Amino acid sequence: MSKVTVWTDEGLRTVVTARDQVWYADEPEEGGGTNTAATPTEQMLGALGSCIVITLHLVARRKNWPLERVEVHLDIKRFAGNEYPAYKGDEQFVHEIKEKVIVHGADLTDDQRKMLLDIATRCPVRRVLMHPVFFVEPEAEETEGVTTG
Helix, strand or coil, X not given: CCCCEEEEEECCEEEEEECCEEEEECCCHHHCCCCCCCCHHHHXXXXXXXXXXXXXXXXXXXXXXXXCEEEEEEEEEEEEHHHCCCCCCCCCEEEEXXXXXXXXXXXXXXXXXXXXXXXXXXXXXXXHHHCCCCCCCCCHHHHCCCCCC
């Protein structure tokens, strides 16, 4: 289970902690932030890209494949649900993530490349984004001493 804690730092900037790691999120100046860190959406895309890269390297390492480097380019856009041609549901908004995965390794076979690109579509973060997610309130003992809003 992954646990993350986030709190207000200054203005719109937040502090994010996981285990003994610390990083920040912010908004660009035109959005009211101080532009001192990536936005939460950029960090989400970064998490997706990082998950793809790590997953492919772990698979290649386990199979002893000559994967040298993985490069992932991601972009996200929001559309009105009723204006997106591939969507038939009732949601007000849908999101489209454009994704390009490039595997580098001069000695990779075509089959290895094809398999790596297929595996890239099944990394854990992508599965979270693609499948239903449910948000639940923790039990009282899990939030002892924590105040909200």
